[in-house]
Every structure is written in structure tokens, then in C-alpha cells.
Amino acid sequence: MWYPRSNRVSASTALVVGETIYLIDLGHGATQRMAEAFNASTFVNTPGGKIEESQSRFLQNVDALFFTHLHMDHILDYPTLLLVGQNAGLGQSQPLKVFGPGDRGQLEENKTGYHGTIIETPAGSRTPGTKEMTHLLWQAFAQTINDFTLDDGWVDFTTLVDLREIGWLQGSDIAIPLPRHAVAASAAECAPYFIDPNTTPCPSLEPFIVYRNPDNGVTVSATLVDHHQVFPALAYRFDTPDGSVVISGDTGANTCGNLQRLALGADLLVHEVIDEEWIEHQAAVGVPAALIEHLSSVHTKIGEVGGVAEECGVKTLVLNHIVPGNAPVGHLVRAKRNFSGELIIGEDVMQIGIGQPGSGRSTCL
Ligand SMILES: [Zn+2]
Numbered sequence: 001m002w003y004p005r006s007n008r009v010s011a012s013t014a015l016v017v018g019e020t021i022y023l024i025d026l027g028h029g030a031t032q033r034m035a036e037a038f039n040a041s042t043f044v045n046t047p048g049g050k051i052e053e054s055q056s057r058f059l060q061n062v063d064a065l066f067f068t069h070l071h072m073d074h075i076l077d078y079p080t081l082l083l084v085g086q087n088a089g090l091g092q093s094q095p096l097k098v099f100g101p102g103d104r105g106q107l108e109e110n111k112t113g114y115h116g117t118i119i120e121t122p123a124g125s126r127t128p129g130t131k132e133m134t135h136l137l138w139q140a141f142a143q144t145i146n147d148f149t150l151d152d153g154w155v156d157f158t159t160l161v162d163l164r165e166i167g168w169l170q171g172s173d174i175a176i177p178l179p180r181h182a183v184a185a186s187a188a189e190c191a192p193y194f195i196d197p198n199t200t201p202c203p204s205l206e207p208f209i210v211y212r213n214p215d216n217g218v219t220v221s222a223t224l225v226d227h228h229q230v231f232p233a234l235a236y237r238f239d240t241p242d243g244s245v246v247i248s249g250d251t252g253a254n255t256c257g258n259l260q261r262l263a264l265g266a267d268l269l270v271h272e273v274i275d276e277e278w279i280e281h282q283a284a285v286g287v288p289a290a291l292i293e294h295l296s297s298v299h300t301k302i303g304e305v306g307g308v309a310e311e312c313g314v315k316t317l318v319l320n321h322i323v324p325g326n327a328p329v330g331h332l333v334r335a336k337r338n339f340s341g342e343l344i345i346g347e348d349v350m351q352i353g354i355g356q357p358g359s360g361r362s363t364c365l
């Protein structure tokens with residue numbers, strides 16, 4: 001999003017464990033920030049003196065990418081990574097593992113009285129998941145992709161990624177362990193059972209494992225959070241030999257305890273926030289009621305996030321995905337309310353170490 005006089009780009013986090021990089025979301029501007037953080041090369045001798053290599057292979061260290069949900073401010077730089085990444089080593093040693101939501105399976109409710117076009121994929125989905133989105137990107141960019149393979153020797157782009165969908169429909173690579181019940185549950189605020197994405201987008205459930213890397217001891221688990229009408233909307237926890245990091249994804253403060261169960265005792269909780277005073281101002285200047293409802297109920301207000309972090313029992317709370325990006329620091333410090341741990345107001349390309357002082361192995365950017 002383009003917030004005036006803010007240099008924050010859209011949502012993205014990198015977790016570095018040893019030499020290995022994990023990416024969580026890739027919003028607009030994320031690939032540029034990634035390059036600022038990681039893109040370095042060596043100097044080589046030439047007859048005229050030393051020059052720096054024009055290319056680095058920094059993306060070959062990226063083991064996996066995790067999408068929390070498929071909103072544009074979390075995925076817009078995905079095409080950039082897929083298209084340009086090969087030039088910086090993406091998928092060269094092994095395919096990049098991409099974990100993301102599956103097909104929603106059901107069009108969301110029309111809460112705005114919309115009468116325009118509903119976009120549909122050639123396969124007939126109006127809510128495509130990560131796999132179909134990726135396949136359609138290859139098609140959308142067919143002209144440049146085919147040119148680079150036929151004329152410039154680039155390898156088959158479709159081999160660069162290994163796609164793994166997290167979903168509730170049959171055929172999902174990782175099934176969300178949704179609590180189901182023979183008797184229809186009510187659409188109560190904390191639904192104990194799942195009915196469908198429109199009725200119960202965030203039922204109470206236990207965290208589930210989505211990935212383990214035996215080479216470096218990293219385990220990634222996930223849970224559902226409340227970002228209706230998006231479904232599934234995921235939070236992720238990374239347990240590493242140096243400590244644990246949780247990324248909230250986009251969510252309201254009430255996840256029926258899901259985030260609390262996932263983040264329990266974590267070292268670092270990287271959590272989104274929205275400025276409640278900005279929402280009030282938006283309402284006062286006539287922003288549509290449906291958008292005000294979205295901003296108020298499926299994002300976490302600055303004044304609420306400290307309480308969530310306290311319930312999770314985390315050591316450190318890091319604010320990210322700050323909406324609006326130019327929210328004053330004087331507002332953001334209210335996140336300390338009800339939280340006894342350390343508060344860090346995130347900035348782009350900020351580095352936060354995890355683990356014992358001096359170990360310096362894992363870093364969250
Ligand atoms: Zn979102």
C-alpha cells in the first residue's frame with residue numbers, strides 16, 4: 001500500500017536460521033527489501049582492478065516461502081520472485097518450497113451489493129489457491145518466460161517451485177484439522193466446529209505441523225486466525241534450535257484462542273496492528289461501512305495487541321504490517337498496554353536476533 005511519507009513496504013518477513021532463509025509473505029516492495037538485506041557479492045580481479053560481481057546467488061539460500069493468506073498486500077511480489085529469482089539462484093540447488101492457502105472453495109458473501117464482474121479462472125474457480133495462482137502466473141507471463149528459456153538458456157521456470165497447499169478441500173497437500181461435528185454448530189463468535197468458510201472462518205482448533213527440515217531442526221506449525229472473509233487465513237510458528245518465532249498474519253484480536261495456543265511461550269511474536277484512531281477518522285470521512293467493519297474486526301487494534309501478546313506469554317512483541325504505514329509512534333507505543341514483555345516497533349529491514357546472546361545464528365528481518 002502507498003501510505004504518504006512512509007517508507008514501509010507491504011507485508012513480508014524473513015527468518016534466517018544459520019545460512020538458510022525462510023520467507024513469510026511477499027507484499028509489494030518485499031523483493032527490493034530482500035535484495036537490500038541479502039544481496040551481496042564478491043570482488044574479482046580484472047585487468048583494470050577489482051570489480052564487484054554483477055550477480056549474486058543469494059536466493060539459493062531460501063528454503064521455503066509461506067503465505068499467510070492471498071490478499072494482494074501479501075503476494076504482490078510473488079510474480080517478481082518467480083520471474084527474476086532464477087537470476088539470483090532461486091530454485092537452482094533445489095526447488096523453492098511454497099506453502100500457501102488452498103482454494104477457498106466457496107465464493108464469499110456479497111456484503112457490498114456489488115454487481116460487477118466476478119473473475120473466474122479457466123478451470124472455473126472464483127477463489128483459486130496457491131497452486132492455481134502460480135500456474136496462472138506462468139501462463140500470464142508466457143511470452144517473457146518462453147523467450148528466456150528458448151533464447152537465453154534459463155531453465156524451465158515451472159521446476160523452480162514445489163507447491164504445497166494448506167486447505168480444507170479434498171486434495172489439499174496439508175489438511176487443516178478442522179473440528180467437524182454431525183450436528184450443525186451455531187455461528188457463535190468462538191465456533192467449536194467448522195461449517196464452511198462463510199459461517200465459521202476461524203473455529204477453535206489445535207496447531208498443526210506443516211513442515212519439518214531435519215537438516216537444520218526447523219519445524220513450522222500453523223493455525224487459523226480470523227481475517228474473514230478470507231479463508232484460510234494462517235498464522236505460522238517457527239521452532240528453531242535458537243528459539244521460536246510466530247508470525248500472526250492478518251487477524252482480528254479474537255482467534256478463539258488459536259493464536260494463543262500456537263504462540264504459547266514463543267520468544268518472538270511478530271504481530272500486525274491497525275491504528276484505531278485512523279479507523280475512526282476513516283469512518284468520519286465517509287469510508288464505506290463494509291470497509292470500516294473489515295478494518296475494525298479483522299485486524300488487531302494497537303490497544304488490543306499487548307493483551308494478546310501477554311496471553312501468549314511471549315518474551316518480545318514486534319509490530320509489523322502497521323496500518324496505516326505512517327501511523328505515529330505516539331500511537332504505536334500503546335501496544336505496550338497490558339504486555340509485560342519487550343515491545344519493538346518494526347521498521348523495514350530491521351534485524352532482531354534470537355537465542356542466547358552471542359549465538360547470533362537466527363535473525364528475523
Ligand atoms: Zn489481509
Ligand SMILES: [Zn+2]
Nearest residue numbers: 011071073250
Ligand atoms: Zn494485509
